[in-house]
Amino acid sequence: MNKNMLRKRFAALVPMGVAVALAMTACGSGSGGGSSTGGAEQKTITIATSNDAPFSYTDQATGELKGIDGEMINAIAAAKGWKVKVFTSEFATLIAALKAKKADVIVDAMYITDDRKKEINFTEPWYTEGEAMVVPADSTLASRDDVKGKVLGAQTGTVFKDLVDSLGGSQVKLFDSQAALLAAVENKQVDAVFTDSAVIGYSLVQKPNPKLKLVDPYKPFYPGIIGAGVRKDDTQLLQDLNSGLTELKNSPKYLEILKKYGLGEANMVK
Known part of the structure; x- marks a missing residue:
């Protein structure tokens, strides 16, 4: 990112x-x-x-x-x-x-x-435009309210780290790049990650990944106009x-x- x-x-x-x-x-x-x-x-x-x-x-x-x-x-x-x-x-x-x-x-x-x-x-x-919630393709998580007690991820140095810290996860894992963040979802090292919606949306348009999905609908915690x-x-x-x-x-x-x-x-x- x-x-x-x-x-x-x-x-x-x-x-x-x-x-x-x-x-x-x-x-x-x-x-x-x-x-x-x-x-x-x-x-x-x-x-x-x-x-x-x-x-x-x-x-x-x-x-x-x-x-x-x-x-x-x-x-x-x-x-x-x-x-x-x-x-x-x-x-x-x-x-x-x-x-x-x-x-x-x-x-x-x-x-x-x-x-x-x-x-x-x-x-x-x-x-x-705000943040997006990304989960494994077979996940049943449907909102931020569902992630309490789950393993959550975000990218180092972003406000999304502050967001996941506030959601009551069992563990927070941080990653140095967007690629590493998405790989963690794909490999099920985490249950959900939070990242910029436009960036992840564009990434998946450029390179679709059937092992990932964006939670939709999703109401951003950080909405931006x-x-x-x-x-x-x-x-x-x-x-x-x-x-x-x-x-x-x-x-x-x-x-x-x-x-x-x-x-x-x-x-x-x-």
């Missing part, structure tokens, strides 16, 4: 002064940002991302912007007639980079939080993004994108 993914959801942002310095270092003094229009010239919108699959990343083979958020912004941009440019930085510096006008909009599975709303404006919610972020004074861009998002949500493509990356109807926000 990418550690950037964990930071974006559950860790505090770095102090703003430090973040600005990091953002300036990351982009270089010659980098430009901001939307550009010139008469009839096609508008270019620069998105900021930490380049994490399955959320918003550049495909190394094709150079195309991919991921849940990436394909959603592509769809909105296509409907608006915009070109999309990508600015990449560490997740912790994305808000600073946005405020420094290195990019126009943050598109990177960013949770909408009260602290972040003090710094930037968010669009309407794009989708919801995802949005795109813009500067406080960029009110027109915010309106344009929201109108484009509404069009996308009213089309079949919205659910198609979610399913492509291992999410589904439970993650939709109408």
Whole structure:
């Protein structure tokens, strides 16, 4: 599991002064940002991302912007007639980079939080995403309430370790990687593990494993509402993004994108 993914959801942002310095270092003094229009010239919108699959990343083979958020912004941009440019930085510096006008909009599975709303404006919610519960394929466990007294697993250094500690398991086993975590389920070293739902969903889409299953339906303990972020004074861009998002949500493509990356109807926000 990418550690950037964990930071974006559950860790505090770095102090703003430090973040600005990091953002300036990351982009270089010659980098430009901001939307550009010139008469009839096609508008270019620069998105900021930490380049994490399955959320918003550049495909190394094709150079195309991919991921849940990436394909959603592509769809909105296509409907608006915009070109999309990508600015990449560490997740912790994305808000600073946005405020420094290195990019126009943050598109990177960013949770909408009260602290972040003090710094930037968010669009309407794009989708919801939290943790998933993964069990062996023949397991009868159906919710967090069923795991008391069971052997539970999580990945080292994640908030999911705190979650499993609170569930009353007979034992908690920690693993250094997502692969090791899933192998423990497959080999029945654990009865259930908890991990990021988008990451595990995407992993199982890419490489199905009949020995594992996601508990479904499942109500996350750490639910998150995802949005795109813009500067406080960029009110027109915010309106344009929201109108484009509404069009996308009213089309079949919205659910198609979610399913492509291992999410589904439970993650939709109408």
